[in-house]
Amino acid sequence: MAKTFDLKDDSVVVIIGSGAGGGTLGNELAQKGIDVVILEAGGRHEYEDFINDEWDSFGQLAWKDMRTTSGSWRVHKDFPNLPAWIVKAVGGSTTHWAGASLRFQEHEFKTLTHYGKIDGANLLDWPITLQEMEPYYTKAEAKMGVTSTNGWPRLPGNNNFKVMKAGADKLGYKECHTGNMAINSVERDDRMSCQQTGFCFQGCKWGAKWSTLYTEIPKGEETGHMEVRPNAMVIKINHDDSGKVTGVVYADKDGKMQEQKARIVAVAGNSIESPRLLLNSESSKFPDGLANSSGQVGRNYMRHTTGSVYAIFDKPVHMYRGTTMAGIIRDEARHDTSRGFAGGYELETLSLGLPFMAAFLDPGAWGRSFTTALDHYDHMAGLWIVGEDMAREDNRITLNKDVKDEHGMPVANVNFDDHPNDEAMRNHAYKQSAALYDAVGATRVFPTPPYPSTHNLGTNRMSEKPEDGVVNRHGQTHDIKNLFVSDGSQFTSGAAENPTLTIVSLAIRQADYIADQMKSKSI
Amino acid sequence: MVTIYDGKPGLSRRELLRRGGAGALLIISGSAVISPEHAWGLEASALRPETVKTLIQVARDIYPHDQVADKYYAIAVKSHDEAAAKDPAHKDLIENGIADLDAKAGPGGYSGLGWEDQRVALLKQIEDTPFFQAVRGGLVVGLYNQKELWPVFGYEGESYSKGGYIQRGFDDIEWL
Numbered sequence: 001m002a003k004t005f006d007l008k009d010d011s012v013v014v015i016i017g018s019g020a021g022g023g024t025l026g027n028e029l030a031q032k033g034i035d036v037v038i039l040e041a042g043g044r045h046e047y048e049d050f051i052n053d054e055w056d057s058f059g060q061l062a063w064k065d066m067r068t069t070s071g072s073w074r075v076h077k078d079f080p081n082l083p084a085w086i087v088k089a090v091g092g093s094t095t096h097w098a099g100a101s102l103r104f105q106e107h108e109f110k111t112l113t114h115y116g117k118i119d120g121a122n123l124l125d126w127p128i129t130l131q132e133m134e135p136y137y138t139k140a141e142a143k144m145g146v147t148s149t150n151g152w153p154r155l156p157g158n159n160n161f162k163v164m165k166a167g168a169d170k171l172g173y174k175e176c177h178t179g180n181m182a183i184n185s186v187e188r189d190d191r192m193s194c195q196q197t198g199f200c201f202q203g204c205k206w207g208a209k210w211s212t213l214y215t216e217i218p219k220g221e222e223t224g225h226m227e228v229r230p231n232a233m234v235i236k237i238n239h240d241d242s243g244k245v246t247g248v249v250y251a252d253k254d255g256k257m258q259e260q261k262a263r264i265v266a267v268a269g270n271s272i273e274s275p276r277l278l279l280n281s282e283s284s285k286f287p288d289g290l291a292n293s294s295g296q297v298g299r300n301y302m303r304h305t306t307g308s309v310y311a312i313f314d315k316p317v318h319m320y321r322g323t324t325m326a327g328i329i330r331d332e333a334r335h336d337t338s339r340g341f342a343g344g345y346e347l348e349t350l351s352l353g354l355p356f357m358a359a360f361l362d363p364g365a366w367g368r369s370f371t372t373a374l375d376h377y378d379h380m381a382g383l384w385i386v387g388e389d390m391a392r393e394d395n396r397i398t399l400n401k402d403v404k405d406e407h408g409m410p411v412a413n414v415n416f417d418d419h420p421n422d423e424a425m426r427n428h429a430y431k432q433s434a435a436l437y438d439a440v441g442a443t444r445v446f447p448t449p450p451y452p453s454t455h456n457l458g459t460n461r462m463s464e465k466p467e468d469g470v471v472n473r474h475g476q477t478h479d480i481k482n483l484f485v486s487d488g489s490q491f492t493s494g495a496a497e498n499p500t501l502t503i504v505s506l507a508i509r510q511a512d513y514i515a516d517q518m519k520s521k522s523i
Numbered sequence: 524m525v526t527i528y529d530g531k532p533g534l535s536r537r538e539l540l541r542r543g544g545a546g547a548l549l550i551i552s553g554s555a556v557i558s559p560e561h562a563w564g565l566e567a568s569a570l571r572p573e574t575v576k577t578l579i580q581v582a583r584d585i586y587p588h589d590q591v592a593d594k595y596y597a598i599a600v601k602s603h604d605e606a607a608a609k610d611p612a613h614k615d616l617i618e619n620g621i622a623d624l625d626a627k628a629g630p631g632g633y634s635g636l637g638w639e640d641q642r643v644a645l646l647k648q649i650e651d652t653p654f655f656q657a658v659r660g661g662l663v664v665g666l667y668n669q670k671e672l673w674p675v676f677g678y679e680g681e682s683y684s685k686g687g688y689i690q691r692g693f694d695d696i697e698w699l
Contacts (some may be wrong), residue, residue, distance in 0.1 A: 052681035055668055158688075159696040166699045197687030205683045315698040320678065322693035354678035358667035366585045366650075366659055367643060374667075375588060378677025440699065 002221035010261035019092020020503040021487035022268030023212025027220035028511030039232040042088035050203030057202035063088040073416040078363035083414040085452040091213025095203045098325035099181040101146040102497035106130040111493040115342040121390035126492040127464040127473040136505035144182035144210040158322030163381040167436035175330040182210035196322035237281040268486040271456035276412040291477035298397040302494040303453035305387035305422040311437035312444045319351040341424040345387025385429040390419040460489040474513040569607035599665035620654030
């Protein structure tokens with residue numbers, strides 16, 4: 001039975017958010033015997049409750065609270081109040097993610113060194129190296145059951161993958177396979193293997209895909225050192241006169257304000273909510289928000305240079321059958337400026353069901369050009385572009401003081417402008433993907449614009465020097481010793497790879513550091 | 524309240540002729556829009572039935588799928604009648620929007636334009652208006668989230684209860 005902790009218990013580590021960062025950190029600390037309270041804004045839906053229906057599942061899991069947008073990105077025009085497609089539920093976006101688990105490349109930790117200064121970009125090297133991360137990547141892969149590691153086979157390829165692979169072979173790409181996926185290819189960890197059901201984005205009803213919801217969280221609860229409190233929306237972090245954080249204020253399931261005392265607070269609410277919370281925690285001592293002496297809280301928001309390419313063939317594909325992200329091409333992930341841009345991108349298969357295809361193929365489009373595409377839905381194949389985008393100071397989360405949530409707190413505004421490097425990369429990827437599908441006989445190809453962001457990164461960046469960023473090499477804020485950031489907002493750069501494996505690896509590493517610091521009474 | 528009802532074809536051929544000719548796909552009967560051929564009707568509660576009839580045509584012209592029957596477009600737009608019943612502003616938005624299209628179309632109105640291209644040319648003129656955006660935006664979910672329609676597009680929907688596709692063709696592509 002999971003333990004519960006008293007609100008006044010100031011010996012606990014309070015973690016805000018239960019996704020890849022928060023859920024993992026919580027379990028890792030609990031396994032070490034450290035008492036943890038995880039406050040999760042969303043409800044708890046176990047995997048049998050997930051819904052194989054795109055809109056119904058969106059209603060169940062998505063973060064739909066009010067947000068606003070600005071900037072030249074197309075999401076602002078198409079989905080002005082939905083900048084991101086992420087989750088408000090126990091397990092966070094690990095319920096929704098596709099499972100792609102790739103290590104960052106060495107140069108991606110040192111972008112300023114390798115790419116040099118780029119106009120209009122705010123590049124910075126991470127204060128850690130790939131070499132330092134490798135042992136943690138290894139632990140994360142073992143924990144998550146990543147295919148092609150630890151002797152676990154890769155998943156079988158579905159129809160969508162087979163089309164991709166045929167095109168990749170024709171184009172001469174060398175590294176095309178069914179990915180390194182945190183989806184069980186064999187039964188392990190008391191969970192089933194993948195049944196090729198599709199609906200990975202709607203939560204895996206078999207529990208085959210790794211999610212903190214049914215791995216880290218129950219394991220942490222079993223130790224007797226961890227409590228997960230769902231429907232607890234944190235609105236403010238409190239501190240004392242010395243500047244140390246002392247607890248957090250949250251609205252409980254009935255909307256009543258509570259304060260949970262804490263020895264340490266770790267923020268893991270995703271790259272939009274985490275900076276919003278730090279900014280909303282402003283006080284007379286910290287008028288610009290917590291941990292913001294650098295002015296970097298909320299800045300350098302990255303979302304990957306995404307886009308999709310769908311193609312129609314004269315014969316059926318049924319791309320929606322089986323694993324959503326069923327294969328990858330890695331050849332373009334290298335840093336090679338001869339292509340006209342810095343950094344690289346991955347190509348990963350993707351499919352949407354008919355309802356979401358109608359919403360996302362070309363938002364706002366109508367008429368026969370659009371509808372004849374959907375007429376051939378079952379003849380479509382598709383892929384997603386995941387490329388490194390450039391951190392920019394003005395791509396940022398700010399508080400929109402004109403729009404308040406139900407608790408009276410300013411909502412987050414997400415401002416984003418593509419950097420020319422992002423556009424050059426996206427156009428290159430569109431061209432390569434079109435060539436790939438043409439090579440297999442596509443009759444029509446659709447360069448589909450970016451969806452609301454699923455990879456939200458960088459808004460509390462890691463830096464060697466306190467003036468350059470928000471947290472140090474352990475995710476500990478430069479300004480406040482007992483305040484940590486544990487999600488993708490720590491990322492100094494975005495890399496070409498899907499972020500979850502790196503978030504989990506950083507959380508495992510951070511748990512070791514927090515345990516050491518607690519033991520030595522440094523915090 | 525709007526009801527979509529299936530039933531026996533309620534009108535005799537003679538009645539149909541009397542009301543507006545056998546060529547009419549949709550006819551107005553009282554407050555309802557009826558498809559005698561396909562045995563369904565949509566009862567309008569707040570909007571004029573003529574407005575609903577034209578709205579169904581507008582919906583088809585925005586997202587034309589020749590293999591999709593009018594019934595599904597009727598279901599897709601009925602939310603506007605429901606919204607109009609609750610909100611006079613929404614009623615005005617739709618009524619005025621359709622009236623504007625009819626006026627632009629000249630004698631015979633919007634539905635009197637014989638070619639889709641003629642009607643689409645009018646829609647292009649108004650595509651940035653709140654009326655058009657409300658209708659188009661509503662259709663994205665209203666039309667494409669109708670489960671009955673999914674098989675028409677070859678989408679199989681829910682698969683968990685059938686054990687996923689591991690034994691049902693996830694990798695059955697043969698033409699590569």
